[in-house]
Amino acid sequence: MKTVILGSGNVAYHLAKAFTEKNIPIVQVFGRNEAALKEISSLFNIPHSTSVLADADLYLIAVKDDAVAIVSEEITKKDCLVAHTSGSLPKEILKGNYRKASFYPLQTFSKTKNLVYEEIPIFIESDDAGDLEILKNLAANITEKIVLSTYEKRKYLHLTAVFACNFVNHLYARAQQLADEQQIPFEYFWPLIEETTLKIKELPPKEAQTGPAVRNDLRILQLHEELISDENSLEIYRTMNQSIKKMYEL
Amino acid sequence: MKTVILGSGNVAYHLAKAFTEKNIPIVQVFGRNEAALKEISSLFNIPHSTSVLADADLYLIAVKDDAVAIVSEEITKKDCLVAHTSGSLPKEILKGNYRKASFYPLQTFSKTKNLVYEEIPIFIESDDAGDLEILKNLAANITEKIVLSTYEKRKYLHLTAVFACNFVNHLYARAQQLADEQQIPFEYFWPLIEETTLKIKELPPKEAQTGPAVRNDLRILQLHEELISDENSLEIYRTMNQSIKKMYEL
Numbered sequence: 290m291k292t293v294i295l296g297s298g299n300v301a302y303h304l305a306k307a308f309t310e311k312n313i314p315i316v317q318v319f320g321r322n323e324a325a326l327k328e329i330s331s332l333f334n335i336p337h338s339t340s341v342l343a344d345a346d347l348y349l350i351a352v353k354d355d356a357v358a359i360v361s362e363e364i365t366k367k368d369c370l371v372a373h374t375s376g377s378l379p380k381e382i383l384k385g386n387y388r389k390a391s392f393y394p395l396q397t398f399s400k401t402k403n404l405v406y407e408e409i410p411i412f413i414e415s416d417d418a419g420d421l422e423i424l425k426n427l428a429a430n431i432t433e434k435i436v437l438s439t440y441e442k443r444k445y446l447h448l449t450a451v452f453a454c455n456f457v458n459h460l461y462a463r464a465q466q467l468a469d470e471q472q473i474p475f476e477y478f479w480p481l482i483e484e485t486t487l488k489i490k491e492l493p494p495k496e497a498q499t500g501p502a503v504r505n506d507l508r509i510l511q512l513h514e515e516l517i518s519d520e521n522s523l524e525i526y527r528t529m530n531q532s533i534k535k536m537y538e539l
Numbered sequence: 540m541k542t543v544i545l546g547s548g549n550v551a552y553h554l555a556k557a558f559t560e561k562n563i564p565i566v567q568v569f570g571r572n573e574a575a576l577k578e579i580s581s582l583f584n585i586p587h588s589t590s591v592l593a594d595a596d597l598y599l600i601a602v603k604d605d606a607v608a609i610v611s612e613e614i615t616k617k618d619c620l621v622a623h624t625s626g627s628l629p630k631e632i633l634k635g636n637y638r639k640a641s642f643y644p645l646q647t648f649s650k651t652k653n654l655v656y657e658e659i660p661i662f663i664e665s666d667d668a669g670d671l672e673i674l675k676n677l678a679a680n681i682t683e684k685i686v687l688s689t690y691e692k693r694k695y696l697h698l699t700a701v702f703a704c705n706f707v708n709h710l711y712a713r714a715q716q717l718a719d720e721q722q723i724p725f726e727y728f729w730p731l732i733e734e735t736t737l738k739i740k741e742l743p744p745k746e747a748q749t750g751p752a753v754r755n756d757l758r759i760l761q762l763h764e765e766l767i768s769d770e771n772s773l774e775i776y777r778t779m780n781q782s783i784k785k786m787y788e789l
Contacts, residue, residue: 354756377751377759396731397749402738408730436727445721448763452714452772453728454735455750456779457707462744462786464702471695477686478703479740480658481646485704486736488652490729494712499647500705501627506604509627513698521782522702528778529706532771536712 290423293317293343295360296351297325299398300374304351307406307431309333317343319363320352345369347423349392350383358382370420372413376447379440380414390415392424393443394432397454406431412438412446463522470518495536502533540673543567543593545610546601547575549648550624554601557656557681559583567593569613570602595619597673599642600633608632620670622663626697629690630664640665642674643693644682647704656681662688662696713772720768745786752783
């Protein structure tokens, strides 16, 4: 089966890497950003183009959400399968007369960071049993976790991921800002951060909650508010404590 | 040196465990909760009492913040060192004529969860060089990271920990709530959660930020708000996105 990846960002990069590592040939990476394409091309020995889309059986569109529809119009072939990798778009966003599908890897991708692909759940969607089989076989090369999904489900997967990943990272960024302001090395917090994350595999997060809000320790909550100078961090502090109190009915 | 631990909660439990594992004898665990004391006592072979405080050179008070002052009054001996383990109390909260200090391990403690004590930073404070030496020697038995601190610094350590640990855990709890509502196994998010945490060791969190807010993807932000039924989660969603936009000047 001939596969083309459209896009040259973090998701395209890691898909190219994951497939190449498993000796699954990618016939082309296609996109507009020549420098990024060249990097993928030379790292993983995959031909690239910014103008002529190669012939393939499967096209994987790994571009930003608002570019998926436009990029999908580049594919004029009819007898092929096209899947996008977005968590928040229906497969019907794809504009063409080919068969449409979704191939959503649930992970946060940065080029500079190595990943264990085997553990990344990939959510696939297609109306056709044969196409599902194609996507399943492809995904099986890089992961052990393949889940059938729908657009309805995928929207919630993505929303949940925003809480569990994007917002968590922003809390780390705000925490580092607080530490930096006091010349406290942020590395001091690494064991705490790691433990907080490891803990939820053994204890549901709702049961693992610690800290002043769940103890309803009004003295510390007041003290902390006085220590925070940044208004956004203060707003986060109040909102999170409010939400913790509500969850535990304090 | 004879050491007594006052308290029977998570911190007392783990201090008793950490010292015992390194063959540092604890002469007694003292407190009010007999069942919890008995557990520590039998697990780590440490005498316990709810009524008669043993004689010691060092007393470590590992109880809730609002109990530290009261518990500290149990120690009537003068020629001894007393340290509390709170991140948000000055050492002067200790009521007695003994020498006063602080011994603050920066970690989240749950009894059921094993910890790698060597990596936990312990912040120590005393006005006396000799007492600092005592605390440093004690801490050196269980960790490689010993840092001199002050109450001023410790307050910020604790505040930062609330963002990096307590609030992060609450985001996991809200994420699990969202997943549960859609019958999505929360385990699907474990690799994402782990990666988000691992990433900050290689990339400062401010640079690692991904997601719809930092892309200013208004379509997804709007879509997500419509998906969230719980008003606290919605409030978190709005506050975090607002803060992300401010941090990146979007």
